[in-house]
Amino acid sequence: MRQFVIAVRSAQRAMYAPLHPANGGIAARSIDRQSSAICEHSIAVAEQMLSNAFVCARKVIHVREPQELAQIQTDFVTRQAQVLELGQKMMHRAQDVAKATEEGTAESRRRSEAA
Numbered sequence: 001m002r003q004f005v006i007a008v009r010s011a012q013r014a015m016y017a018p019l020h021p022a023n024g025g026i027a028a029r030s031i032d033r034q035s036s037a038i039c040e041h042s043i044a045v046a047e048q049m050l051s052n053a054f055v056c057a058r059k060v061i062h063v064r065e066p067q068e069l070a071q072i073q074t075d076f077v078t079r080q081a082q083v084l085e086l087g088q089k090m091m092h093r094a095q096d097v098a099k100a101t102e103e104g105t106a107e108s109r110r111r112s113e114a115a
Contacts, residue, residue, distance in 0.1 A: 002043065009039045038094045045087040052079045
């Protein structure tokens with residue numbers, strides 16, 4: 001999962017590379033901070049999902065009744081769904097930020113071309 005997050009971050013940096021190296025402007029620093037925040041949140045979501053899996057595994061080891069196993073599985077699926085929902089909300093916010101940044105960049109480009 002960590003490699004996936006690193007690959008996403010690399011792709012984000014490559015996408016914004018034209019903004020970053022030459023001018024190092026405020027927009028480029030803002031984009032870098034946003035991508036760092038997205039990366040950190042993605043790692044946190046992955047860590048939480050793994051933690052839930054290990055907690056579930058620990059509980060399964062000590063199961064004595066079949067009903068306990070069903071309850072553990074239900075709890076696990078519920079927690080994973082909550083984490084995924086949080087991750088999806090984060091991705092929607094990231095897409096909104098990317099869209100706003102893209103629109104701002106396009107507006108800046110139009111202004112500089114008009115000048």
